[in-house]
Amino acid sequence: MGEVIVVTSGKGGVGKTTSTANMGTGLAAMGYKVALIDTDIGLRNLDVVLGLENRIVFDIVDVVNGNCRLRQALIKDKRFDGLHLLPAAQTKDKTAVTPDQMRDLCAELKNEFDYVIIDCPAGIEQGFRNAIAGAEKAVVVTTPEVSAVRDADRIIGLLEAAELREPKLIINRLRPKMVKQGDMMGIDDIIDILAVDLLGIIPEDEMIVITTNRGEAVVLDQHSRSGQAYRNIVRRILGEEVPIINLDESTGFFKKIKKIIGLG
Amino acid sequence: MLEFITKLFGRDNGSKNVAKERLRLVLVHDRASISPQMLESLKLDLIQVISNYMIIDEANLEVNLDSSGSTVALVANIPVKGMKRNAGDA
Numbered sequence: 001m002g003e004v005i006v007v008t009s010g011k012g013g014v015g016k017t018t019s020t021a022n023m024g025t026g027l028a029a030m031g032y033k034v035a036l037i038d039t040d041i042g043l044r045n046l047d048v049v050l051g052l053e054n055r056i057v058f059d060i061v062d063v064v065n066g067n068c069r070l071r072q073a074l075i076k077d078k079r080f081d082g083l084h085l086l087p088a089a090q091t092k093d094k095t096a097v098t099p100d101q102m103r104d105l106c107a108e109l110k111n112e113f114d115y116v117i118i119d120c121p122a123g124i125e126q127g128f129r130n131a132i133a134g135a136e137k138a139v140v141v142t143t144p145e146v147s148a149v150r151d152a153d154r155i156i157g158l159l160e161a162a163e164l165r166e167p168k169l170i171i172n173r174l175r176p177k178m179v180k181q182g183d184m185m186g187i188d189d190i191i192d193i194l195a196v197d198l199l200g201i202i203p204e205d206e207m208i209v210i211t212t213n214r215g216e217a218v219v220l221d222q223h224s225r226s227g228q229a230y231r232n233i234v235r236r237i238l239g240e241e242v243p244i245i246n247l248d249e250s251t252g253f254f255k256k257i258k259k260i261i262g263l264g
Numbered sequence: 265m266l267e268f269i270t271k272l273f274g275r276d277n278g279s280k281n282v283a284k285e286r287l288r289l290v291l292v293h294d295r296a297s298i299s300p301q302m303l304e305s306l307k308l309d310l311i312q313v314i315s316n317y318m319i320i321d322e323a324n325l326e327v328n329l330d331s332s333g334s335t336v337a338l339v340a341n342i343p344v345k346g347m348k349r350n351a352g353d354a
């Protein structure tokens with residue numbers, strides 16, 4: 001019996017889809033059977049992030065309406081046999097699926113896959129309610145900005161009201177240099193405010209743009225820090241204790257000076 | 265000079281603290297789920313009551329929620345221009 005995880009944020013553009021794609025790809029790379037569901041009906045994007053946009057025949061609305069069988073709508077990944085995508089419909093809207101239908105869909109997928117990861121749309125309306133309906137666990141993605149953390153706080157409240165307790169947080173697009181300069185909220189600042197457990201931090205990294213341009217997942221890139229960060233998240237999902245990467249870029253020289261003048 | 269050094273090595277004067285403080289205050293309101301209408305009507309009621317006793321500067325009156333730790337406080341900053349002579353006599 002698999003586990004159903006919803007990836008949500010409230011605010012748009014903070015990295016839900018990228019995180020969904022990377023967690024899914026990372027788990028599949030480790031040999032697990034993974035189904036990814038795009039619930040952003042009308043604004044689907046998980047297909048392009050995964051580089052599977054040319055293979056879509058049926059979508060989630062076709063499945064819930066009985067136009068096709070679930071198996072027919074699942075698209076197999078290019079690299080990993082264990083990774084499948086159930087795409088969102090692009091020409092319908094969020095009301096084309098109901099929370100009850102989502103619950104049934106998740107229950108069915110759980111029988112066959114180790115992990116079912118749901119990419120939630122931005123907002124707190126029906127798309128959000130659909131996405132969380134069949135989930136057992138929640139991951140909240142935020143960035144170190146007032147607006148994103150505020151929305152994350154609201155989402156955490158709504159998740160808890162829906163009995164999705166103890167959501168885990170991903171802080172995306174962290175810029176260690178700016179944190180160090182005192183110009184960006186750091187990990188502790190955000191964790192203190194939101195009072196949730198940290199699943200991982202993703203440093204701002206050009207490799208995310210480059211891999212996403214190609215329809216590939218940065219989690220497979222062995223040389224980038226963001227790839228390493230997503231691999232760590234995958235291991236934490238699997239229950240391993242992995243320390244948060246040290247993003248401190250400062251040289252020993254500056255640290256020493258700071259210590260000497262008492263600022264370190 | 266000291267200011268320059270602290271700026272160079274980045275201590276408490278970055279925009280991070282501004283962000284944190286703004287976030288903290290906005291979350292106090294969000295979590296309390298108090299509507300701006302309710303705060304406004306509370307403000308009007310306060311003015312009415314206090315005006316029985318004091319002459320206050322209504323334009324610069326501020327009523328806000330704040331928090332420290334887990335407790336939420338209603339903080340009102342009400343500039344007083346003067347006392348009313350017969351306050352409390354009636």
